[in-house]
Amino acid sequence: DAGVIQSPRHEVTEMGQEVTLRCKLISGHNSLFWYRQTMMRGLELLIYFNNNVPIDDSGMPEDRFSAKMPNASFSTLKIQPSEPRDSAVYFCASSLTGVGNTIYFGEGSWLTVV
């Protein structure tokens, strides 16, 4: 079975440009997570959806960040405008609802803003 699929794997963009990261959930999963990984802050949750509904977006840094689930199997994370401090690895992850279920991660989108 295919795992969580993220695109692009690598993105280099200039400050001020819009960045869109994409994620396809594992088939049948209904919980979706966006995490960000940096050296300074480690792994931090940005936003969490359950059944397409945002449950916890307290980790979204500011209004420049937005996330959507246009359908049950797909999500986007958008940064507009991007800034150099947004440079990080962004992971998408999915699971079945329920705290005992395993959360599976994609390979990440490596973003560099210059």
Place this chain on the structure above:
Amino acid sequence: AQSVAQPEDQVNVAEGNPLTVKCTYSVSGNPYLFWYVQYPNRGLQFLLKYITGDNLVKGSYGFEAEFNKSQTSFHLKKPSALVSDSALYFCAVRGIYNQGGKLIFGQGTELSVKP
């Protein structure tokens, strides 16, 4: 609030020796504990989890972890380390109640296995 701590930033082990990567947790209620591994330039891979039942949990690649409620620990172990085990290891607790179902991660422990 729920949290996990990994007290060691780095663990060095010789190949063939047993390894332990430490994790302690703080939760209210029953803990749902996970270990993940991250190889360079890769995503996080699930190793094992404790939900309930037997305190010794076996996982992928020969790893196991022991849940100890009295010490609030969930240490990752392997009887004989391989060079290929060198990676970054994360302990995590899955939040419940007002923290939803998200994973709350420790800061990570870098494991280095030398030949």
